[in-house]
Amino acid sequence: MTVGRNVARAIDALRRGWPVIIDELAVLAVETADEAGLAAFDTPAAADILIAGNRAVTLKLANQRDAVPTGPVRIARMPWIDLAGATAIADPARDLSTPLKGPFQTLPVPAPATAALRLAKMAGLLPALFAGGTPGDDAISVGADAIGVVHDRPALTIASRARLPIAEAEKAEIIAFRAEGDASEHVALMIGEPTGQPPLVRIHSECLTGDVLGSLKCDCGLQLADAIAAIAASGWGILLYLRQEGRGIGLVNKLRAYALQDQGFDTVDANLRLGFSDDERDFGVAAFMLGLLAQPEVRLLTNNPRKVAALEAAGVRVRERVPLQAGANPHNRAYLDTKRDRSGHSL
Ligand SMILES: Nc1nc2c(ncn2[C@@H]2O[C@H](COP(=O)(O)OP(=O)(O)OP(=O)(O)O)[C@@H](O)[C@H]2O)c(=O)[nH]1
Ligand SMILES: [Zn+2]
Numbered sequence: 431m432t433v434g435r436n437v438a439r440a441i442d443a444l445r446r447g448w449p450v451i452i453d454e455l456a457v458l459a460v461e462t463a464d465e466a467g468l469a470a471f472d473t474p475a476a477a478d479i480l481i482a483g484n485r486a487v488t489l490k491l492a493n494q495r496d497a498v499p500t501g502p503v504r505i506a507r508m509p510w511i512d513l514a515g516a517t518a519i520a521d522p523a524r525d526l527s528t529p530l531k532g533p534f535q536t537l538p539v540p541a542p543a544t545a546a547l548r549l550a551k552m553a554g555l556l557p558a559l560f561a562g563g564t565p566g567d568d569a570i571s572v573g574a575d576a577i578g579v580v581h582d583r584p585a586l587t588i589a590s591r592a593r594l595p596i597a598e599a600e601k602a603e604i605i606a607f608r609a610e611g612d613a614s615e616h617v618a619l620m621i622g623e624p625t626g627q628p629p630l631v632r633i634h635s636e637c638l639t640g641d642v643l644g645s646l647k648c649d650c651g652l653q654l655a656d657a658i659a660a661i662a663a664s665g666w667g668i669l670l671y672l673r674q675e676g677r678g679i680g681l682v683n684k685l686r687a688y689a690l691q692d693q694g695f696d697t698v699d700a701n702l703r704l705g706f707s708d709d710e711r712d713f714g715v716a717a718f719m720l721g722l723l724a725q726p727e728v729r730l731l732t733n734n735p736r737k738v739a740a741l742e743a744a745g746v747r748v749r750e751r752v753p754l755q756a757g758a759n760p761h762n763r764a765y766l767d768t769k770r771d772r773s774g775h776s777l
Pocket of ligand 1: 638
């Protein structure tokens, strides 16, 4: 219990622009730091900056990555790197209009750097931190191991369930899950009556713009509607609605990725420039939910081979992959092509 509690406190502190100590490394999120907070953190000496390996590629610092090829990079605070300079290092929004020329000087990466950047991602923030400053007396302290445990092994429980008739099926039940140390409340919609056969299952990741607003930039809204219709037509199945907005980078960062796409980067490169991987989702959570729903075997509606592999790896047998028609339109053509060509989707 306490493990999750401290990680949750640390996430909250980062989002508020407060320092956090991870295994004795004090960090402050670049995105939420303000001038006063940074000045205190920089006393008596300026803190360095940690960025994710993928962001380092864009800043032409990839050759500075330590042991791990995709690992973080630590940048020394040259005099030009004030809060605005650090923000330009963290956020690629102005990479094209005002490219950063440095000079950059890099330093050996401290051991908790990877856990620290992971915590920033869990907070929905850009993976960029001031590191090694003075945290003050009241900073939350958390272990790198605890961050790993909360991130890698979501301990879910069923929190509530109720009947939910929907347009496509009068007989449906909604089940909400809670995870320790994480505010995301995942949902399952059980449609129809169990038939003794494996259910038709759709793993859907949250997309506010597509699911709710009818965005034409992606295919999510139509896929969601099609999946519910297909499950209802099959007689019985489950929609798993995972709160993994933006392939796990969160809404704010997805909208940053959209702004980069307006500058000409595709959906994969936009994520990489922000410092994320192409896909930050963990589908282990879907396997966990199926376990709690007592479904060891499924037929999976997807074009994404990673979803099949993740379920199989977590011990859920995927009896069949059922392809899903994409809702193609002129605005999402490049997005769907990129998913096929760069992310291995069979479309
Ligand atoms: N980062 C990022 N996320 C996006 C973008 N467009 C859509 N998304 C997110 O991508 C996710 C879509 O996931 P899914 O519907 O599960 O689909 P998928 O991985 O394409 O696999 P399928 O099962 O084949 O549909 C949602 O979380 C969207 O918010 C984008 O340009 N950038
Ligand atoms: Zn979408």
